Amino acid sequence: MDSKDRQIIKALQENGRLTNQDLAEKVNLSPSPCLRRTRALEESGVIKGYTAIVDEKAYGLPITVLVRIRLESHAGAVVNLFEKKVCETEQILDCYVISGTDDYLLRVLVEDLQGYETFVRVKLHAIPGIASIDTSFAYGILKQSSVFPRLL
Incomplete structure (x- = not known):
């Protein structure tokens, strides 16, 4: 991947509805090479x-909840079951495996506090092997981006 590919990616992250013509102009390419590069990025999975x-x-x-999870054990069966259940749970938008005292960080969206309580009681408590659940409610968003930073 070269700098031109990264320009294409940045432009598409900023506006995924750009026509190939507009994308080509934005990254200073003619339309045919721009389309070839874009298709190659798609086909390669980038x-x-x-x-x-x-x-x-x-x-x-409207409620974004950050949930830190610590497992009782890191045995393969416990980890595999937890990760399977997380992937099946639609309220969990993101799940990060993290370092530190906790094992996972989840980003959960719910309609209200009652919705979060129901999520914990019905979804999280049903997953065996969870040692602790630590919850933080996001009361504002300072920055949220889907555009990657430039490489340093």
């Missing part, structure tokens, strides 16, 4: 897909 970025509040999910 560009995984395209999506709409939706306002959580307008959609009806």
Whole structure:
């Protein structure tokens, strides 16, 4: 991947609905090479897909919850079951494996506090092997971006 590929990626991260003509102009390429590069990025899996970025509040999910999970054990069966259940749970938008005293950080969207309580009681408590659940509620977003930084 070269700097031109990164320019294409940045432009598409900023606006995934650019036409090939507009993208080519933005990255200073002619349309044919631009399209070839974009298709190569898609086919190689660098560009995984395209999506709409939706306002959580307008959609009806105004509460963002950050949930830190510590497992009782790191035995393969416990970890595999937890990770399988996380992937099956639609309220969990992101799950990071983290270092430190906790094992995972989840980003969860819910409609209200009752929705979060239901999520914990019905979804999280049903997963065996969880030692602790530590919750933080995001009461604001200072920065949220889907555009990667430049390489230093």
